[in-house]
Amino acid sequence: MIKYGFIGTGNMAQAMIKGLLGKGVSANNIAVSSPRSAAKLTEKWGVISLSAQKLIDESSLIVLAFLPNQLENVTAKLDFQDKLVVSVLAGITLEQLISATHTTQIVRTLPNVNVAINQGVTAFSKTELTTTNSTTFKIFSDYLGSSVVLAESQFAIFSAVAGSGPAYVFKYIDALAQAGIANGLEAKLATDIATQTVLGSAKTLALSTQTAKELQNAVTSPGGSTRAGLDDFDTHNFDDVIAHAIKATVEHKHL
Ligand SMILES: NC(=O)c1ccc[n+]([C@@H]2O[C@H](COP(=O)([O-])OP(=O)(O)OC[C@H]3O[C@@H](n4cnc5c(N)ncnc54)[C@H](OP(=O)(O)O)[C@@H]3O)[C@@H](O)[C@H]2O)c1
Known part of the structure; x- marks a missing residue:
């Protein structure tokens, strides 16, 4: 059989x-x-x-x-x-x-x-x-x-987070790499660095007992450069952008 x-x-x-x-x-x-x-x-x-x-x-x-x-x-x-x-x-x-x-x-x-x-x-x-x-x-x-x-x-929500999620993660990696390129990194190197950073961070989170938010704080010194970047994410409503995109995914009607 x-x-x-x-x-x-x-x-x-x-x-x-x-x-x-x-x-x-x-x-x-x-x-x-x-x-x-x-x-x-x-x-x-x-x-x-x-x-x-x-x-x-x-x-x-x-x-x-x-x-x-x-x-x-x-x-x-x-x-x-x-x-x-x-x-x-x-x-x-x-x-x-x-x-x-x-x-x-x-x-x-x-x-x-x-x-x-x-x-x-x-x-x-x-x-x-x-x-x-x-x-x-x-x-x-x-x-x-x-x-x-x-x-x-x-x-429907699973489909948005896990089914469409890989495309959204690729988008984030691309944006991270593009920012690296804009600041002088060679294109392939920037993509490799961004990819490995996301891969390593996902593994660190998967192996950790801490939440994503706790790990975020653990790698961020008060007043440091990562804090400055995270504050800028908040100023530009990064979490809202993601929530909005997931809502659009869930509410999309197939033709
Ligand atoms: N792609 C994703 O990421 C994803 C994620 C979750 C769920 N899904 C689901 O997976 C399913 C397939 O998606 P897909 O992306 O793989 O689509 P796809 O690449 O377009 O493949 C569709 C397949 O259906 C076959 N097919 C057409 N008529 C058939 C028939 N009469 N009998 C048997 N097979 C027939 C086609 O055969 P031929 O190649 O021989 O023409 C083709 O292999 C969908 O229902 C989708 O909702 C896909």
Whole structure:
């Protein structure tokens, strides 16, 4: 029995597959199905390309990873039997998933792109009828990063913070690097320095028992240059800028 079957093989499925392969999951334990790119993944990674129904028949966990508006179209003729189905479809509720797949063995998740390097954070929600399956947690926690169980009502804010968050962190790194460049650093060096600073600071925080605010104070001497910079952030309402952008993300209506 193949362990993981992916219906839809775009950016998110490929990020997840890359993460699984990176953790030593065999390509023989990964099946893929999609109209065009599945065959290319067989060439690229040696994963098994199958029709969607055959993939369901032969896999123990099925990941739905096509676009949300394709749900009805893709699932119409498929029989999911009692297999565990994991959806990564943004904005699609458990109720919609049950109605389209005719199974209650379903988990709604929202991973982010960092699953490709086993550093993702994935939100989960399942129905009361979904039999808890440790494999689901294993794939997202042990292989792809970490996972959090969330109420469906919190998926929108999770999506803004964790799903869109990487883009916002890249924006911050770019701004930090651009400021370095504007003050005389060579472009690549400035980007490398800014990237490593964010990486190291995130690790320091992750390994610390202190909060982000406590660490902020711990590295800031009263009257020093870092204090001057933080005061300038406050003058320009940095926290409000972030809060405003997250609100815009949450309130954005998909076309
Ligand atoms: N990208 C992210 O950061 C992210 C984060 C969280 C959740 N998600 C969710 O992940 C899902 C996929 O997003 P994505 O960014 O990976 O999209 P994508 O790159 O556009 O990929 C969409 C995939 O759907 C496949 N597909 C189209 N018609 C199909 C069919 N009839 N049967 C099976 N597969 C079919 C396409 O196959 P072909 O390549 O063969 O045409 C393609 O591989 C979405 O529901 C999205 O909400 C994405």
